[in-house]
Amino acid sequence: MSYHDLINIEEFEKRDTFNSERWWVSFYCKDCKKIVETDRxxxxxxxxxxxxxxxxxxxxxxxxxxxxxxKIK
Ligand SMILES: [Zn+2]
Structure with missing residues (x-):
C-alpha cells in the first residue's frame, strides 16, 4: 500500500515523511471535525x-x- 493507492485522501504532509510500513495512522473527518473511526x-x-x-x-x-x-486538542 502506498500513498498513490489512497484515492480520496488529501495530502498535507510530504510523501517522504509517510511511512506506509508503519501503518499507525489516524483518520480525520473534515465534516465531523475530529478524529474518527473509518470503514473501508x-x-x-x-x-x-x-x-x-x-x-x-x-x-x-x-x-x-x-x-x-x-489544531485538534
Ligand atoms: Zn464524519
Missing part, C-alpha cells in the same frame, strides 16, 4: 468512510500530524 467499503479501494457521518471527507495522517494540521 471495498478492500480493493482505499476509500475510507467516516463511521459517524458515513461520508468520505477523510484526511489520513499520523495522529500528531493531524493534530498539528487541524
Amino acid at each position: 467499503k471495498n478492500p480493493k479501494w482505499y476509500t475510507f468512510l467516516c463511521t459517524i457521518c458515513k461520508w468520505k471527507n477523510i484526511v489520513i495522517g499520523t495522529h500528531e500530524g493531524l493534530r498539528s494540521n487541524y
Whole structure:
C-alpha cells in the first residue's frame, strides 16, 4: 500500500515523511471535525468512510500530524 493507492485522501504532509510500513495512522473527518473511526467499503479501494457521518471527507495522517494540521486538542 502506498500513498498513490489512497484515492480520496488529501495530502498535507510530504510523501517522504509517510511511512506506509508503519501503518499507525489516524483518520480525520473534515465534516465531523475530529478524529474518527473509518470503514473501508471495498478492500480493493482505499476509500475510507467516516463511521459517524458515513461520508468520505477523510484526511489520513499520523495522529500528531493531524493534530498539528487541524489544531485538534
Ligand atoms: Zn464524519
